[in-house]
Amino acid sequence: MSYDLDHVTASCPCPCGKGEIVYGSGTNDWNQTRDGMMEIWCSDCCKKYKFSKNGLLPVDFPDYQGDPIIKDKMDKLQYRISNYDGTTPERISQYLSEEECEKYKARDFSIASTLRDSKKLADDYSLEELQEAAEKISAAKYSTQLTGIALELAQRHKRWNKTIRLQNVIVPILMAIRNYALYKKADKEDGQDKAKLQKQLDEYKAEYYKDYDAYEKKRLQNLIPFELKERSR
Numbered sequence: 220m221s222y223d224l225d226h227v228t229a230s231c232p233c234p235c236g237k238g239e240i241v242y243g244s245g246t247n248d249w250n251q252t253r254d255g256m257m258e259i260w261c262s263d264c265c266k267k268y269k270f271s272k273n274g275l276l277p278v279d280f281p282d283y284q285g286d287p288i289i290k291d292k293m294d295k296l297q298y299r300i301s302n303y304d305g306t307t308p309e310r311i312s313q314y315l316s317e318e319e320c321e322k323y324k325a326r327d328f329s330i331a332s333t334l335r336d337s338k339k340l341a342d343d344y345s346l347e348e349l350q351e352a353a354e355k356i357s358a359a360k361y362s363t364q365l366t367g368i369a370l371e372l373a374q375r376h377k378r379w380n381k382t383i384r385l386q387n388v389i390v391p392i393l394m395a396i397r398n399y400a401l402y403k404k405a406d407k408e409d410g411q412d413k414a415k416l417q418k419q420l421d422e423y424k425a426e427y428y429k430d431y432d433a434y435e436k437k438r439l440q441n442l443i444p445f446e447l448k449e450r451s452r
């Protein structure tokens with residue numbers, strides 16, 4: 220869905236002087252808006268130039284290109300970091316009982332969801348807080364009897380799972396308590412692993428951008444700077 224720049228807030232003349240460079244917000248056919256749009260409103264200049272940092276460049280001026288093999292490695296590594304998933308089958312078999320494991324393998328949604336909830340609980344609460352809340356919830360008959368963190372956890376459960384039945388609320392809490400030490404150990408391992416991947420990525424980046432200074436010098440030599448002036452309303 221394309222946006223039409225229909226509200227200009229700043230502008231300045233284009234390089235040839237017959238038209239202008241405009242900045243503002245646009246709307247699409249669905250009436251959604253987008254800020255920070257910039258266009259060249261000149262039939263000649265829009266064919267000759269493209270936007271670059273702090274100015275315009277000839278349309279055929281190349282983008283920076285490092286070693287494509289390293290770029291490929293960078294992209295793959297970046298994807299791995301962005302989509303890092305610590306729930307390996309080995310860990311899951313430690314987190315779940317044999318019976319739960321069977322259900323998990325059979326793609327039982329409730330087990331996967333409980334596992335996820337319990338991990339979030341361990342992220343957000345101390346072991347002592349969870350233990351105290353679990354005791355209170357076990358002793359209570361209705362959620363209306365709860366206070367403090369126990370109440371908070373019941374309400375949290377309701378937000379995620381649309382139920383506040385205490386026999387359901389307690390399930391992920393007990394799993395979080397049971398796996399607390401394992402979750403923390405996994406977090407530590409993942410943190411170290413991610414730091415290693417990040418370090419490797421930084422090394423690839425340094426290698427990929429090693430000629431960037433020379434490129435930037437050339438880019439600046441070809442750059443046509445412009446200065447937008449705010450339009451009075």
Ligand SMILES: [Zn+2]
Nearest residue numbers: 233235261264
């Ligand atoms: Zn022009």
